Amino acid sequence: MGFLSFLFGEKAPETALGEPVAPETLPADGNYPNSMPIIYSYFMNPSPTEGGLKLARRYKNRCAVLGVVQKGAFQANDYVIVSVGGKPTKVQALDVIEFEFEFYVKGGFLMKDRIETLNSVSELSMDEIQQCTVPIANTAWGSHKPLGEGKSAWIILELTVKPDPNTTVVKL
Numbered sequence: 001m002g003f004l005s006f007l008f009g010e011k012a013p014e015t016a017l018g019e020p021v022a023p024e025t026l027p028a029d030g031n032y033p034n035s036m037p038i039i040y041s042y043f044m045n046p047s048p049t050e051g052g053l054k055l056a057r058r059y060k061n062r063c064a065v066l067g068v069v070q071k072g073a074f075q076a077n078d079y080v081i082v083s084v085g086g087k088p089t090k091v092q093a094l095d096v097i098e099f100e101f102e103f104y105v106k107g108g109f110l111m112k113d114r115i116e117t118l119n120s121v122s123e124l125s126m127d128e129i130q131q132c133t134v135p136i137a138n139t140a141w142g143s144h145k146p147l148g149e150g151k152s153a154w155i156i157l158e159l160t161v162k163p164d165p166n167t168t169v170v171k172l
Helices: 003-008 053-059 112-117
Strands: 034-043 063-068 079-084 087-098 152-157 168-171
Touching: 053 087, 079 152
Parallel strands: none
Antiparallel strands: 034 063, 034 168, 063 152, 079 087, 079 168, 087 152
């Protein structure tokens, strides 16, 4: 690792589609111990001022998915399975960040009294969700605790394509 790579991080690989998973290795009934339905996904393009140049390079053009954990728990560096083009694909979760309304809604799009009445990200309208972004500031120093059932979370995937809409992030 060179000096500049140490300071600014390694450049993320150009393609990161994950590994295909044989469908016969997955539970036939679709009952996974860890699952999170995808409510919203987008490609990240963070600026270096948000969390530093190293994280900005790592997360650039990576897919972030938002949802509420239904079962189990997820944490950074887990390998998860998402559906891409109708096929299960195993990818790394680069980071898992809790969605906290008061910190992560851009520019005061939601009124303070609206934020206080929300219990889950699933109560937001699609217009409100599209105003939200992943907060990467301080993630390099975060505790990286697993986020469990009922928690709203962003999962940053090592993917350069979006997972299929209305699917679930799962972990065996």
